[in-house]
Amino acid sequence: xxxxxxxxxxxxxxxxxxxxxxxxxxxxxxxxxxxxxxxxxxxxxxxxxxxxxxxxxxxxxxxxxxxxxxxxxxxxxxxxxxxxxxxxxxxxxxxxxxxxxxxxxxxxxxxxxxxxxxxxxxxxxxxxxxxxxxxxxxxxxxxxxxxxxxxxxxxxxxxxxxxxxxxxxxxxxxxxxxxxxxxxxxxxxxxxxxxxxxxxxxxxxxxxxxxxxxxxxxxxxxxxxxxxxxxxxxxxxxxxxxxxxxxxxxxxxxxxxxxxxxxxxxxxxxxxxxxxxxxxxxxxxxxxxxxxxxxxxxxxxxxxxxxxxxxxxxxxxxxxxxxxxxxxx
Numbered sequence: 001x002x003x004x005x006x007x008x009x010x011x012x013x014x015x016x017x018x019x020x021x022x023x024x025x026x027x028x029x030x031x032x033x034x035x036x037x038x039x040x041x042x043x044x045x046x047x048x049x050x051x052x053x054x055x056x057x058x059x060x061x062x063x064x065x066x067x068x069x070x071x072x073x074x075x076x077x078x079x080x081x082x083x084x085x086x087x088x089x090x091x092x093x094x095x096x097x098x099x100x101x102x103x104x105x106x107x108x109x110x111x112x113x114x115x116x117x118x119x120x121x122x123x124x125x126x127x128x129x130x131x132x133x134x135x136x137x138x139x140x141x142x143x144x145x146x147x148x149x150x151x152x153x154x155x156x157x158x159x160x161x162x163x164x165x166x167x168x169x170x171x172x173x174x175x176x177x178x179x180x181x182x183x184x185x186x187x188x189x190x191x192x193x194x195x196x197x198x199x200x201x202x203x204x205x206x207x208x209x210x211x212x213x214x215x216x217x218x219x220x221x222x223x224x225x226x227x228x229x230x231x232x233x234x235x236x237x238x239x240x241x242x243x244x245x246x247x248x249x250x251x252x253x254x255x256x257x258x259x260x261x262x263x264x265x266x267x268x269x270x271x272x273x274x275x276x277x278x279x280x281x282x283x284x285x286x287x288x289x290x291x292x293x294x295x296x297x298x299x300x301x302x303x304x305x306x307x308x309x310x311x312x313x314x315x316x317x318x319x320x321x322x323x324x325x326x327x328x329x
Contacts, residue, residue, distance in 0.1 A: 015057045018043050021105045034171075042098035059106050063116040070096060070120065093122055132274040133267065138164055141267065144260045151216035155234065156252060158206075158213035162188075163269060165206035167276035167294050170269035174244040176233040185210050190295065200293050281306065 022040055025031040031039075047058045049069050056065075073092045100117045107115050142164075145156040163173055172190050180189045187201045202210070221229045222237060229235035232243035239245050250269060257267035273294070280290050291302040 014040075014044060014047050015059055017057075017059045017106060017109075017111060018047070018102070020109070021102050024105060038094075039098050039101075042095045043102055045095065046099060058102070059111050061116055063119060066096075066099060066116055066120055096120065096122055131266075131268075131271050132278045133271060135275075135279055137262075137267075138272070138275055141256060141260050145256055147259075151219040154209075154213045154216045155220070156256060158209040159234070159249065159252075160256075160272070161206040161209035162202070163272045164276055165203035166200045167273050167280075167290075168200065169273065169295070170246050170249060172295075173269075174234055174246055174249050175241070176243075177231055178233055181210070181233065196295065196297075198292060198295050277302070 018040070021043070022036050025036050025039060043058065046061075046066075046069055049072065050056055050058060050061055050065055053068065054061075054065060070092065073095065096117070100115075103112075103115045103117050106112055138160075142157060142160050145160050146153050159173065162168065163170070166173075166188065168190060176188065176190075182188060182199070185202065185207045187199050189197060189199050191197050217233075217235070220235045220237070221227050227235075229237065229242050234244040235242060236244045236248065239248070246269070253267060253269060257264075260267075277290050277294060280293075281287070287302055287306070288299065291299050294302060296302045
């Protein structure tokens with residue numbers, strides 16, 4: 001199924017080795033469903049291109065075939081703000097990465113003796129710093145979230161406090177089972193990427209918001225106390241999964257952002273996760289502690305937030321320092 005805003009992809013009849021590769025991602029790497037779907041889409045896109053150009057299956061592609069594909073993707077790169085349906089530059093790098101991993105797998109299975117991606121250089125990427133918002137902005141959002149119908153308002157405040165107070169990924173937040181809530185609601189146990197479990201402490205305000213929300217939670221379950229919906233912290237009667245979906249939460253957050261007076265695109269679930277990490281580091285938190293709470297496997301992923309801080313300090317100096325206002329003669 002295509003994501004919202006993405007044109008549906010033709011369902012191609014892919015090589016059996018693509019299926020074997022996707023199966024390997026699950027059995028050997030325990031890759032999440034979203035990850036496996038992303039690899040499948042990238043390999044399907046190249047497979048379609050290759051069949052149009054050469055009629056060959058993907059495992060038979062040459063280095064020249066892949067270079068031609070990368071060149072074609074380069075023609076489709078869009079600039080920020082362009083809504084023409086073209087792809088972003090980072091997508092080129094991601095698709096090439098998917099091809100690299102696929103061909104390493106094919107070589108390891110003795111399907112071919114050489115890796116056609118081995119001599120292809122990845123496109124250079126500019127460092128993209130995570131977008132974030134200030135503590136004042138977060139507090140304003142939570143204040144506006146508290147307005148309205150009691151049950152809906154208490155749920156939105158709880159979602160905001162927990163997302164900002166724990167740094168969970170949005171999929172982790174909406175999919176929390178009741179069994180994840182620890183003793184006295186002081187922490188939650190989260191099954192993150194790759195099935196890795198981590199324990200995340202909750203702030204006092206997040207604990208308070210959760211307690212208030214649980215008092216109204218039955219409004220989202222209905223009259224059946226034994227309903228399967230009762231399994232989830234954030235149940236939803238309109239969702240196939242039984243819990244609030246990422247898409248629905250993103251829509252609720254967009255509505256909250258609009259009511260709070262923010263420009264479109266400023267606030268998103270991931271921006272609140274970035275705010276959690278950035279504000280912790282601003283207040284002296286240890287980088288490794290933040291890494292564990294975010295569920296990053298590699299600390300270099302967490303270190304990007306130190307660059308956010310450096311960028312903010314640079315902007316402050318350039319804006320406030322008297323020498324920066326003097327013209328160079």
